[in-house]
Amino acid sequence: MMTGLEITNLKVGYSRNEVIHGLDLKVNPGEKVALLGANGAGKSTVLRTISGLLTPTEGSITFNGEEIGGSNPANLVEMGVIQVPEGRRVFPGLNVEDNLKVANYGKSPDLLEEGLEAVYKKFPILQERRKQAAGLLSGGQQQMLSLSRAIIAKPKLLLIDEMSLGLAPLLVKDFYEQLADLFSEDVTLLLVEQNAGLALKYCSRFYVLRNGELVLESNSEDYKDNPTALQSAYLGVD
Amino acid sequence: MVDYIQIAWQGLVSGFAYALIGLALVMVYKTARILNFAAGTMAGISGFLAHWWAAENDMPFAIAIIFAMIMTAVGTYVIERLTVRPLIKLGDFLPIVIMTLGVEELLANVSLLWWGGSAQRYRVPGDIDRINWLIGDFRLNAWHVVVAGTTFVTLSIVGYVINQTELGLGMKAFAEDQDAAKLMGVKESTVSIWTWVLSALVGGVTGIVYAPVLFLQQDYMNIIFIKGFVAAILGGFLSLSGGVAGGLLLGELEAFTIKWAPREFAAALPVVIVFIVLLIRPHGLFTREKGHERV
Ligand SMILES: Nc1ncnc2c1ncn2[C@@H]1O[C@H](COP(=O)(O)OP(=O)(O)OP(=O)(O)O)[C@@H](O)[C@H]1O
Numbered sequence: 001m002m003t004g005l006e007i008t009n010l011k012v013g014y015s016r017n018e019v020i021h022g023l024d025l026k027v028n029p030g031e032k033v034a035l036l037g038a039n040g041a042g043k044s045t046v047l048r049t050i051s052g053l054l055t056p057t058e059g060s061i062t063f064n065g066e067e068i069g070g071s072n073p074a075n076l077v078e079m080g081v082i083q084v085p086e087g088r089r090v091f092p093g094l095n096v097e098d099n100l101k102v103a104n105y106g107k108s109p110d111l112l113e114e115g116l117e118a119v120y121k122k123f124p125i126l127q128e129r130r131k132q133a134a135g136l137l138s139g140g141q142q143q144m145l146s147l148s149r150a151i152i153a154k155p156k157l158l159l160i161d162e163m164s165l166g167l168a169p170l171l172v173k174d175f176y177e178q179l180a181d182l183f184s185e186d187v188t189l190l191l192v193e194q195n196a197g198l199a200l201k202y203c204s205r206f207y208v209l210r211n212g213e214l215v216l217e218s219n220s221e222d223y224k225d226n227p228t229a230l231q232s233a234y235l236g237v238d
Numbered sequence: 239m240v241d242y243i244q245i246a247w248q249g250l251v252s253g254f255a256y257a258l259i260g261l262a263l264v265m266v267y268k269t270a271r272i273l274n275f276a277a278g279t280m281a282g283i284s285g286f287l288a289h290w291w292a293a294e295n296d297m298p299f300a301i302a303i304i305f306a307m308i309m310t311a312v313g314t315y316v317i318e319r320l321t322v323r324p325l326i327k328l329g330d331f332l333p334i335v336i337m338t339l340g341v342e343e344l345l346a347n348v349s350l351l352w353w354g355g356s357a358q359r360y361r362v363p364g365d366i367d368r369i370n371w372l373i374g375d376f377r378l379n380a381w382h383v384v385v386a387g388t389t390f391v392t393l394s395i396v397g398y399v400i401n402q403t404e405l406g407l408g409m410k411a412f413a414e415d416q417d418a419a420k421l422m423g424v425k426e427s428t429v430s431i432w433t434w435v436l437s438a439l440v441g442g443v444t445g446i447v448y449a450p451v452l453f454l455q456q457d458y459m460n461i462i463f464i465k466g467f468v469a470a471i472l473g474g475f476l477s478l479s480g481g482v483a484g485g486l487l488l489g490e491l492e493a494f495t496i497k498w499a500p501r502e503f504a505a506a507l508p509v510v511i512v513f514i515v516l517l518i519r520p521h522g523l524f525t526r527e528k529g530h531e532r533v
């Protein structure tokens with residue numbers, strides 16, 4: 001049953017500290033949806049929960065009809081739930097190619113060959129640097145590597161957390177323009193961003209999170225020319 | 239000149255033990271961020287098991303060792319599942335370390351009950367630990383050659399597992415960034431169990447090959463454990479090869495100190511070295527300071 005991602009009444013936090021207070025969110029199969037919000041709103045927490053790094057205290061998360069809340073991250077990866085984490089999180093001491101190999105963990109070496117070829121074609125610089133420690137790459141190159149790991153992992157549900165973090169605006173724009181080219185059309189995407197302008201260009205729908213609660217849910221069309229309205233939704237000023 | 243070669247060789251022979259235990263400790267610390275205080279006692283039990291099967295149950299020497307290694311792996315599996323696993327979920331460093339101390343205490347008492355407090359000789363086929371060759375003035379003990387060979391083989395196997403297998407890649411990824419590794423499908427429980435088992439096997443090999451050198455007694459691996467710990471610190475505790483190098487270095491320092499200084503001083507040497515290293519290079523002698531920053 002292809003129903004995409006469905007989150008209902010999700011509550012989750014750290015230790016006894018609840019951060020998300022009952023979130024409802026839906027991403028249809030193949031849809032590109034943005035999750036926006038200011039610093040500390042809880043966006044990353046939502047993604048970490050979908051990926052299985054955090055266990056919901058309440059509510060449900062289903063992907064294509066199957067309950068996935070609290071699943072083991074490795075099982076989710078097997079199902080095709082792939083996250084590109086905030087801050088890129090490459091393995092700094094492993095070389096570029098080993099980083100990519102990890103993304104194929106537990107899968108056949110043939111798939112890796114295929115994946116490497118695809119990735120190196122898209123980012124030739126990674127091939128050039130494939131024996132170099134990933135920690136020595138520039139921020140932009142690390143983001144390429146992080147995205148490449150996701151490409152190799154063959155996502156069905158892709159979760160991208162603040163691709164823009166710490167990168168030059170022009171570079172970020174490049175990445176966004178490439179996204180459609182990097183992942184197949186039918187990948188379901190939930191994209192976390194602070195930079196609403198870019199996200200809205202790429203996503204057809206968006207949610208705004210403030211202090212762990214949804215404050216706005218809308219089509220991107222309606223806000224493309226009205227970023228100030230969005231700004232107030234972020235910050236809670238009317 | 240021969241004198242120096244003799245001392246250097248002596249240093250290597252002790253250094254191999256420190257290197258192997260250092261490696262076993264670093265392995266678990268690096269991947270799981272756990273200090274395993276039971277490593278020495280666990281290694282000693284491997285030695286006892288091999289001895290027990292060979293000497294008291296008349297099993298052939300090699301088979302007894304294989305049995306001991308299998309038991310080491312199984313026992314470690316059980317220890318990891320029962321004591322480490324439940325605590326990992328809490329995500330705290332201290333409880334697990336304290337748990338390993340508890341395991342150490344428990345195993346030490348079990349081995350005391352089983353084998354008693356007396357020292358026993360671990361017999362090897364042909365008593366080759368009593369064979370000494372003279373090459374000119376250089377005296378070479380046959381068992382020490384076995385020790386060196388075993389160390390070499392063990393290090394090669396570990397190197398192979400870490401660098402050439404998918405499991406090793408998972409361990410390295412996990413060591414670098416646990417969450418990122420999980421997000422790539424590396425299973426925490428698999429990595430944890432194999433890291434513990436591999437580490438215990440390295441320790442077990444050490445316990446067995448050093449049993450003829452040290453005599454079997456209840457806590458015969460404790461001193462090696464302490465020096466393995468120093469080796470790990472010298473290597474920065476996060477580098478496998480650093481731990482090995484640290485062990486060899488410590489062995490040499492010790493051997494040459496005994497030559498030139500009173501024995502009592504040699505005994506204090508590890509502590510002195512750790513003190514100096516921590517003061518001057520807290521990240522270890524063989525690892526560079528972290529050159530990268532994470533956002
Ligand atoms: N590991 C953690 N332990 C405890 N609290 C945490 C942890 N990570 C995040 N938090 C808290 O949860 C809240 C939400 O954090 P989260 O990282 O989800 O925000 P975010 O929307 O992703 O912010 P940003 O845009 O800065 O990345 C914050 O108040 C934060 O302090």
Ligand SMILES: [Mg+2]
Pocket residue numbers: 043044045086161162
């Ligand atoms: Mg975040």
